[in-house]
Amino acid sequence: MGGLELSEKGLSISTVERETGLLKDTLRVWEKRYGFPTPGRDENGERVYGRDQVDKLLLIKRLIDRGARPSKVVGLSMEELLERTGSRADEAANPPELTEALKLVKTHNVVGLRNRLDSSLLHQGLERFLQDTVAPLNLMVGEAWMRGEFEVFEEHLYTESVQALLRSTVASVSRPSGSPRVLLTTLPGEQHILGMLMAECMLWIHGAACIALGPQTPAGEIARAADAQRADVVGLSFSPAYPAHTAVDTLVALRAMLPPGIAMWAGGSNPALFRRRIDGVLPVRELAAIPDAVASWRANRSGT
Template identity: 50%
Template sequence: METQHSTDSVSNIAAVERDTGLSKDTLRVWERRYGFPVPLRDANGDRLYPSAQVEKLRLIRRLIDQGKRPAKVIGASTEELLALIGDMPDSSAAATANHSMLQYVRLHRSAELAAALRQALLKQGLQRFAAETVAPLNEAIGEAWMRGEIDVSEEHLYTEQVQNVLRGAIGAHIGAGTRPRVLLTTFPDEEHVLGLLMVEATLVAEGAHCLSLGTRTPLPDLRSAAVDGGFDVVGLSFSAAYPSRQAIDDLLQLRAMLPASIAMWAGGSAVKGKGKRLPDIRVVDSLADCVTALAEWRVAHLG
């Protein structure tokens, strides 16, 4: 019943599950089938994972989330995995991101980061700030994390500062009474919040009335919130880690629960290009496409 944290020695299986996102069952079956990881054992026969194996598991997890197959990556050495990461498609996001902000994250310069974010917001306005500053930064941070160039606390610092700035700006736009009324959230297995905030910022800047429920809203609760609140649109956000199939199933299930008068919009890499399999759901490609979807809705419903 011990729950230890990953010091640089060993972690129990519960800590590895928490830190890698791989279930205990998956960890055991990988060991049985692929011969990795091979944890030590304590006096009671319980698995103890050295931190090097946990690190490698996190790399493997990220690669699988991006489409690699377990059999192809589990056997590889840590060096080969890092090489694979370098080959991943959009490894150029860092180039378009604001370089000094990235440095502030790496150096734990939170005050400078916050100041730079606020300055960019003032200069660009909320909408361009979300699309041209936050979005590329998110990608650059994700890639840097995968390469081990930044650690969890730096990623957290970044997320917190961006949240503070975006929420402050969103709160300043009081768009009560405007249309459409958009309800934003994620499904119960999706916990990434920044995508949602960026969409909210983009829509609010266009004069829509937005309400975000944050992450992980159960479907029945989401349905009643949308119906009772008189919303015109329900927006769902997905990160790259969300299984595409599950996204489609969940969306169709929600679509069947909602009256046809409430539109559904879905965005994120899990639904990219899946428009054909999602009838009556507007697949949103990008933040810019949010604006288009908004304009379409207004033409259709407000004349």
């Protein structure tokens, strides 16, 4: 019943869908329109993708998430794709501490990485640690991955290390208290939670109470949870890979379900959030905007 798997020979279209996030329909239509990917066929007439094609698809997807047009990038050679990665000379502009941290990831030195992060956190304090260390490191890891300098598992290792650190920091907050009460989650299909964790830290620093629902809560459930938890704000996080119109549509729908007294904040590096205003939804472009959001919420509240 379908479900071939990644043997050494090749991957089924389902597997490629899961690993790249590109729908089966999209894979098939790209093949027809742009001549890529070019899977083989098994004895059964079903598509079989090679590992190299999947790697290329992942790279293409990142370029598209960044704003490239499919017709321009699907079907390019690997070299041409790597050229478009950009971020050429500016890597030298990064502080040496960050470059060194990256080197620790590259050498799979988890312990060393964790030590360095711990020490940065202690030295800088949480807020500056988030803004000056974690945020730029995230970017650098993403860029390095695009340039083919990082394996997927190395990215996992990095993400997991940072998350563990932030989580244990957040856990040290005994109980949620303060205001506003912010319900934090992501929509179904959005699995990136690092941004949400960073937001949770920032909110906590600035005296807000966070109720973390974990990732992937359907909109209807978010509305019920906001009611049950008497939340003042619903905070949602969107990675660049999250489909733009789904994000906007769901935000609009959720806005209609929530009482007007509950604010909505949408953050993350997804461009859809900042292209056009969504009525009743506050876009939070970066971590540094969180304190402002909190402050203006309090001003509004005390004004009423």
